Amino acid sequence: MYRTxxxxxxxxxxxxxxxxxxxxxxxxxxxxxxTFIDLRDRYGITQLAFNMETNAAICDEARKLGRExxxxxxxxxxxxxxxxxxxxxxxIEIIVDKITILNAAVTPPFTIEDESDGGDELxxxxxxxxxxxxxxxxxxxxxxxxxxxxxxxxxxxxxxxVETPVLIKSTPEGARDFVVPSRMNPGxxxxxxxxxxxxxxxxxxxxxxxxxxIVKCFRDEDLRADRQPEFTQIDCEMSFVEQDDVLNIFEGMxxxxxxxxxxxxxxxxxxxxxxxxAMDSYGNDKxxxxxxxxxxxxxxxxxxxxxxxxxxxxxxxxxxAEGYSEYTRKQLDELTEWVKRPQIxxxxxxxxxxxxxxxxxxxxxxxxxxxxxxxxADQFNAKAGDLILILPGDKKKTLGQLSELRxxxxxxxxxRDKNKFVPLWVVDFPLFEYDEESERYYxxxxxxxxxxxxxxxxxxxxxxxxxxxxxxxxxxxxxxGGGSIRIHDQKLQQLMFKTLGFTxxxxxxxxxxxxxxxxxxxxxxxxxxxxxxxxxxxxAGLDSIRDTIAFPKNNAGRDVMAECPSLISDExxxxxxIKVDIKEK
Numbered sequence: 001m002y003r004t005x006x007x008x009x010x011x012x013x014x015x016x017x018x019x020x021x022x023x024x025x026x027x028x029x030x031x032x033x034x035t036f037i038d039l040r041d042r043y044g045i046t047q048l049a050f051n052m053e054t055n056a057a058i059c060d061e062a063r064k065l066g067r068e069x070x071x072x073x074x075x076x077x078x079x080x081x082x083x084x085x086x087x088x089x090x091x092i093e094i095i096v097d098k099i100t101i102l103n104a105a106v107t108p109p110f111t112i113e114d115e116s117d118g119g120d121e122l123x124x125x126x127x128x129x130x131x132x133x134x135x136x137x138x139x140x141x142x143x144x145x146x147x148x149x150x151x152x153x154x155x156x157x158x159x160x161x162v163e164t165p166v167l168i169k170s171t172p173e174g175a176r177d178f179v180v181p182s183r184m185n186p187g188x189x190x191x192x193x194x195x196x197x198x199x200x201x202x203x204x205x206x207x208x209x210x211x212x213x214i215v216k217c218f219r220d221e222d223l224r225a226d227r228q229p230e231f232t233q234i235d236c237e238m239s240f241v242e243q244d245d246v247l248n249i250f251e252g253m254x255x256x257x258x259x260x261x262x263x264x265x266x267x268x269x270x271x272x273x274x275x276x277x278a279m280d281s282y283g284n285d286k287x288x289x290x291x292x293x294x295x296x297x298x299x300x301x302x303x304x305x306x307x308x309x310x311x312x313x314x315x316x317x318x319x320x321a322e323g324y325s326e327y328t329r330k331q332l333d334e335l336t337e338w339v340k341r342p343q344i345x346x347x348x349x350x351x352x353x354x355x356x357x358x359x360x361x362x363x364x365x366x367x368x369x370x371x372x373x374x375x376x377a378d379q380f381n382a383k384a385g386d387l388i389l390i391l392p393g394d395k396k397k398t399l400g401q402l403s404e405l406r407x408x409x410x411x412x413x414x415x416r417d418k419n420k421f422v423p424l425w426v427v428d429f430p431l432f433e434y435d436e437e438s439e440r441y442y443x444x445x446x447x448x449x450x451x452x453x454x455x456x457x458x459x460x461x462x463x464x465x466x467x468x469x470x471x472x473x474x475x476x477x478x479x480x481g482g483g484s485i486r487i488h489d490q491k492l493q494q495l496m497f498k499t500l501g502f503t504x505x506x507x508x509x510x511x512x513x514x515x516x517x518x519x520x521x522x523x524x525x526x527x528x529x530x531x532x533x534x535x536x537x538x539x540a541g542l543d544s545i546r547d548t549i550a551f552p553k554n555n556a557g558r559d560v561m562a563e564c565p566s567l568i569s570d571e572x573x574x575x576x577x578i579k580v581d582i583k584e585k
Contacts, residue, residue, distance in 0.1 A: 002102075006021075012079065015092060016078075026067075026112070028062070032052075034049065035049075036049055036093075042137065047094070066107065070102040070105065112130075125561055146261060162211050164193070164215065167191075168190060169191060197446060201514060205518070209240075213236075223556070230553075239524070243427070243526065246483065246485070254475075282406065283295055286479045291415035298317060305368055314394055316392045319380075319388070346391050346393070349389060429468045441463050450469040470483070
């Protein structure tokens with residue numbers, strides 16, 4: 001055996017025993033007569049001790065070891081003179097009498113410590129070294145624990161884990177597909193699945209009743225902190241269910257994960273908020289409810305006072321930061337410049353300070369009397385000491401700006417505590433979105449989402465009025481998952497495709513197999529998919545999903561470690577009947 005124990009399990013109960021350990025040299029400290037080495041493996045760190053007086057030869061060997069050398073040592077467990085309360089093994093050390101170098105190592109390009117001196121790109125290039133760091137390894141251990149608890153919970157709810165194909169038919173609706181050429185079918189292509197949507201519906205038609213899968217999905221889209229070209233989702237589908245059935249089961253799953261993994265219990269049902277309320281009160285469909293600061297509309301109450309910016313605006317709204325009327329003019333000017341950035345796009349920021357002495361100071365004093373400013377403050381239920389921030393403009397755009405301003409103020413005022421978790425369901429989404437440029441409707445979720453039964457009457461007269469049987473699970477301003485009750489009737493599905501601009505031929509070409517399956521008795525069904533990477537990053541307290549993935553891509557979609565995507569040989573291209581013509585940008 002290479003080892004009798006791991007580097008994380010020895011304690012005072014083992015004192016006097018002879019043990020063999022194997023691992024990596026974390027660090028070495030030469031104190032003259034004594035040399036100490038921290039030996040690391042996946043399970044922890046154990047201190048090795050070498051005494052020049054009692055064993056000079058072995059001490060000389062230890063001093064030649066470099067960082068990240070892989071070694072095997074044998075020695076006796078002893079009580080440590082200077083104990084380390086921060087380590088589970090901090091009460092003991094190994095008095096080594098034998099060293100074997102299993103593999104020497106060159107000096108790593110960055111320090112393999114919790115606080116590393118390596119930048120993101122360098123650590124991604126040497127990801128196999130980065131994964132040795134405890135902080136990164138713990139994220140993957142957390143991911144593993146979550147996966148096990150998810151499987152345990154869903155198995156207990158009679159869900160069956162079924163694998164679905166990775167090479168599927170391209171469906172251009174939605175994000176771009178990654179496509180794979182078929183050598184055996186020249187000129188034809190597979191696509192990598194953006195989700196197993198059609199297959200999980202087919203499993204319901206097949207009578208499997210409850211399916212789940214922790215599955216890889218692929219989308220060729222621009223990247224950001226919470227996106228990767230390949231990502232993992234917890235994909236689930238259920239038969240003979242209505243919306244409440246799905247929400248109750250998966251609310252239970254989230255509660256189970258928080259209780260078993262983080263020791264946090266939610267003792268109340270999750271709030272259910274209509275999409276329209278989320279947009280009007282928070283400016284987006286994934287509101288962060290860790291703090292209040294709701295958006296209030298002022299449009300009708302502030303016009304006609306001679307202030308042209310208000311008088312010309314289609315919408316006027318604002319937020320109230322409680323207790324922050326002492327924000328300085330410098331801070332307000334800086335905040336104004338922040339909302340004017342291209343990413344936000346506001347033209348300016350109006351403020352009203354409701355001072356602690358009951359007086360008012362605002363950027364619109366010239367146009368509004370004290371009584372009128374007090375009337376505005378009353379609409380926010382503001383009190384002395386509060387700060388009101390207002391933006392005017394187009395409704396949709398201004399709500400988005402107010403949403404960003406609200407989140408920014410929440411961050412600046414320390415209201416977005418990563419150790420506080422406030423979940424909710426957002427429901428009653430619109431079924432369609434209308435695109436002015438293409439002059440057509442798009443499915444807000446996907447073409448298989450069922451409309452509210454009472455809204456089916458609007459299909460051919462006012463599609464924009466229709467609501468979907470769709471729902472998102474949101475926590476702390478992050479959409480953890482979303483789903484819907486599906487269309488299971490062939491005629492209703494055909495009407496959906498028609499409204500989305502599909503010709504019967506296009507619908508048949510892309511989804512004929514699913515439509516045909518519906519003719520053989522499809523049960524009412526619905527489901528949900530959770531972003532597993534996002535869920536893990538929330539449990540880990542991270543802003544990016546990248547450190548929850550073993551080998552992630554960078555923001556350009558590249559694996560800088562394996563140096564891909566990369567060119568392939570002319571022989572491979574010829575085999576695939578592909579000619580590459582790269583046009584210069």
